[in-house]
Amino acid sequence: MTSAGAVVGDLAEEQLLELIQARLAPVARDAAWPAGTVPPGDDAAVLPAPRGTVAVSTDAMGEGTDFLMTWPAGVRTRGHDVGWKAAAQNLSDVNAMGAAPSGLVTALTLPRDTPVTWVTALAGGFTAAIRVLGAGDCRVAGGDLGEGDRVHVAVTALGDPPAAGVVRRVPAPQVRARMLAEGAVLVHASGPQGSGWGTPGPGWAAAGLALLLTDRKRLLERAASLDPADRPGARELAHAVRAQLRPRPPLALGPAAAGSGIAAMMDVSDGVGRDAHRLARATGTPDDPLTPWVDEAWLARAAAPLARVAALSRREPEEFVLAGGEDYGLLGLVAVGATVPAGFERIGRLEPAGRRPAGHRPLPERGWDHFGAVR
């Protein structure tokens, strides 16, 4: 019984919790809490961990740092977006180990003047991300409400490791030894297709961020200055913004890749370039370093659909593909000649010193400028 304009400070903590829980009901119903587990309401919840271990990761989103309530482009961040992204990026970390999300908890910090509807939409965003991204067994296992100057959402996700064991950034010793000698194939998987314009691949979240951070008036001026054929359409723009605000990690593919024996894996939170270098350092050694190379044909294919959006931001589409973060795809290694797991594609190589694979160029660790220098 809250009026349309109610803010957080108008309600007792219990009232706000009740409204939040109503929005979480689809993923916190009794059926999802088997015997021996405990739903939220006690001091702690108890989640199933059938394999005798549990994967755990935490990540926070802060207003002003990780998102703006109103972006220079004029877009307002909805509670739904923040809930979705906070859940998605944590589910992604669990996914990157090959684990299946089993639950998440959240500590919400809210200014007193936050509209109650914004907060219930945030809870709805948690629920939507869990359901739409396919983390059907993930329970919202409780949380904490606090007051602060800015919205801050800390989420911890838990997961069941796969039967085959978790996949780490460093391969098992035997595979690693082979990779140090022969190199490795770099593979990538994007998230499930959204309802919008095509499938979001690497770079789309960064393209969306670049749009959001550009002043609305400037965007309109730039659009007017572009040749109509080079001007992005409304669906392209919405697709990029949605990739940034509501990323889509491929939650079905992490456990599947673990089952099909992928050698190493991580999620792409900081860009394909930087994260490929992390995988290279995890497998390589100071004596036997490995260098990442990107497949030129793949890069051209991944960059092409970003061309018009990049033009509007005065950036190169390849920069978004290689240096853009927050898409939460999966980046992995398979041995040379080994099968690429379903849903993944080859995007490059790790090579021992002195080897230069045909059709590839060096993959820069950070942004496009550095890439130019390396090339």
Place this chain on the structure above:
Amino acid sequence: MTSAGAVVGDLAEEQLLELIQARLAPVARDAAWPAGTVPPGDDAAVLPAPRGTVAVSTDAMGEGTDFLMTWPAGVRTRGHDVGWKAAAQNLSDVNAMGAAPSGLVTALTLPRDTPVTWVTALAGGFTAAIRVLGAGDCRVAGGDLGEGDRVHVAVTALGDPPAAGVVRRVPAPQVRARMLAEGAVLVHASGPQGSGWGTPGPGWAAAGLALLLTDRKRLLERAASLDPADRPGARELAHAVRAQLRPRPPLALGPAAAGSGIAAMMDVSDGVGRDAHRLARATGTPDDPLTPWVDEAWLARAAAPLARVAALSRREPEEFVLAGGEDYGLLGLVAVGATVPAGFERIGRLEPAGRRPAGHRPLPERGWDHFGAVR
């Protein structure tokens, strides 16, 4: 290699992480990560969950809301204090289920001008709380670093449920039915004794908060106006402040109480009065309500050592004992005539409507004023 005056903004994230990890080393060493688990460094850590379930709880502390960097009394909050308390209050939630802490993760938000030494002291506070409070098998399983206007520390604690099953706020059906007819005994356990002045019991953290929130000059004036016999000594004052800044949940007693069949349990985060009413509502029903009563002799014993500190704050010591939160003791129910678990003491009763136990008075749900009104 950071200079004494370095602040967070001077370092790369990796450098700060390295300094934090060095302070966490005593509780994150290799020996604590058995086969099948994964220490921090990948996208998620993997913790043991030998019983096939895992207890999980989250709680955050924000500067300005949960603590002040400099209190009106002049005391400065050290990083060590914040790390200790953030860990302790989350370990306490796991303890309240009868579970043994197995790990914690933290999302830290830090202003760029936070001294690096303050942050490493915070990590040291995590380590100290885990070791001193006896959560020897608790691993720091990773975290997240972010930037913000104020310090914000979100912690999620995980725990292994006890062999006998977790203890909830509501007793098992058979015991509950008996309690609805006969009432129940309210029991409480305080934390382990500190190195300071006596054992911190209920009310000491609230007494410390009242001191911290009073202007230093006013405290000195009030102290001068008190009769020397009524004036608290430096050790008493330090004991109260320490109880607020570094609470001591009895981590050995939660799992032990579960093993000895305590019927219901929770930790005292909001005061004995409010939390006893929560237990009463969890066990009672609208048709068979239960009312909490506090043992007058226990109350007098618990209040006596707080008399001088309370006088300085112009408060009643009983108010601190019954309405003061954040001591993180354990509050539980045992059936009438059943054994009180080791380390616990009887502090009152839950009674069916119309029964008034001798030597008890009604336990108010909120502060002392309300109590006066009820009485």
